[in-house]
Amino acid sequence: MKISVVISTFNNPASLQKCLWGFCCQSRRDFEVVIADDGSADDTRQLIAQFAPQAPFPLGHAWQEHQGFRKARILNQAIRQCAGEYLIFTDGDCVPRDDFVLAHRRHAKPGYFIAGGSHVNIPEAVHAGFTREDIEQQLVFQREWLQGRGMDAGKYRYRLTSSPGLALVLDLLTPRPGVFVGCNSSAWKRDVESVNGFDESYTGYGSEDKDLGARLTHHGVRSRRLKYSLVCIHLDHPKGYSPQEMLENRRRLQEVKAQKRVRAAKGIE
Numbered sequence: 001m002k003i004s005v006v007i008s009t010f011n012n013p014a015s016l017q018k019c020l021w022g023f024c025c026q027s028r029r030d031f032e033v034v035i036a037d038d039g040s041a042d043d044t045r046q047l048i049a050q051f052a053p054q055a056p057f058p059l060g061h062a063w064q065e066h067q068g069f070r071k072a073r074i075l076n077q078a079i080r081q082c083a084g085e086y087l088i089f090t091d092g093d094c095v096p097r098d099d100f101v102l103a104h105r106r107h108a109k110p111g112y113f114i115a116g117g118s119h120v121n122i123p124e125a126v127h128a129g130f131t132r133e134d135i136e137q138q139l140v141f142q143r144e145w146l147q148g149r150g151m152d153a154g155k156y157r158y159r160l161t162s163s164p165g166l167a168l169v170l171d172l173l174t175p176r177p178g179v180f181v182g183c184n185s186s187a188w189k190r191d192v193e194s195v196n197g198f199d200e201s202y203t204g205y206g207s208e209d210k211d212l213g214a215r216l217t218h219h220g221v222r223s224r225r226l227k228y229s230l231v232c233i234h235l236d237h238p239k240g241y242s243p244q245e246m247l248e249n250r251r252r253l254q255e256v257k258a259q260k261r262v263r264a265a266k267g268i269e
Contacts, residue, residue: 003031003105004084004189008071008182009092010038013047015235018127020051020059021135022095022232028102032058035092036078039066069245071182072198072208076268079189079197088186089209090232094119095130097141097231099164104186104230112222113187115178115213116230120156122146127235140233159228167228178223180213184232191221196267199256204245207253211264214253218260 005023009016016035023033033055035048045063052059062078064070079087088104090096107114122140126149130140139145143160146153153160161167180187195215202208217223255261 001086001105001108002084003086003088003101004082005031005033005088005090005101006036006075006078006082007033007090007092008036008038008075009040009044010066011040011044012093012237013040013044015237016044016092017047017051018095018130018135018235019090019092020055021132022097022100024056025098025136025138026096026101027098028105029056031088031101032060032083034060034062034078034081036071036074037061037063038069038071038074039064069204070200071205072202073200076197076200079192079268082189085189086186087189087192089182089184091183091234093235093237094183094232095135095140095235098138100230100232103164103226107224107226107229108186108188109224110188111220112224113178113180113191113213113216114185114230115180115223115225116184116186116227116232118159118227118230119183119232119234120153120159121234121236123151124236126151127233141231159231161228164229170228171226174225174227176225178213178225180209180216180223182209183234184230185209185213187216187221191216191219193268195219195262196264196269198267199264200266201264202249202252204249206246207249211253211256214257215262215264218262
């Protein structure tokens with residue numbers, strides 16, 4: 001099974017670099033990475049160009065001119081570039097644990113999409129000091145190590161478990177339907193294409209990922225929520241999102257659910 005990892009980013013090269021370090025540590029290397037770049041400045045392009053020759057995986061870059069928040073549009077462009085039959089989605093401010101790709105691959109099943117729907121939120125004051133060695137040694141996924149740097153990581157005790165068996169038991173004990181979350185979800189490319197990908201009418205932050213999950217569900221693709229088996233950390237940062245746009249997108253999502261809409265009117269095709 002060929003796997004493509006799609007990483008969304010916008011003007012955050014410091015976090016994107018840490019994200020890419022995380023993918024360099026994966027226990028499986030048989031995947032490609034395509035970065036979906038919503039109009040970042042040249043420093044992001046330079047980072048990717050410098051990183052590509054040393055990366056242990058093929059690294060692609062889909063870019064569009066910045067004209068406001070158009071994440072759905074650049075994600076569709078990235079999907080067009082993907083050679084994999086299975087797609088893993090994450091964000092450029094998230095760092096995957098070393099079994100992230102393996103876990104998504106292990107749990108992939110025809111007729112399902114996977115909603116990791118879970119990340120460990122790391123305050124900026126803590127993650128600003130993360131080094132490549134910290135990520136390579138997987139220290140950033142150890143609760144005690146994070147607590148030693150001033151983070152209250154107690155509530156993430158079970159999400160940071162290193163036991164795949166315990167994680168699977170915890171997932172079985174929390175059987176809520178999965179919600180497609182852009183930082184930690186995956187699906188078969190053919191299923192994503194069958195619903196016409198992400199809906200590009202979402203032009204502000206929020207709900208564009210959940211919209212895809214809703215339409216996949218209406219299409220008959222079932223969801224699996226694996227909160228504890230699929231681990232990544234989120235490098236927290238100030239957010240400049242518009243509350244009005246978020247409310248409008250939530251209203252749009254509810255309309256999609258009520259109408260049981262399947263295909264995006266403006267998507268991959």
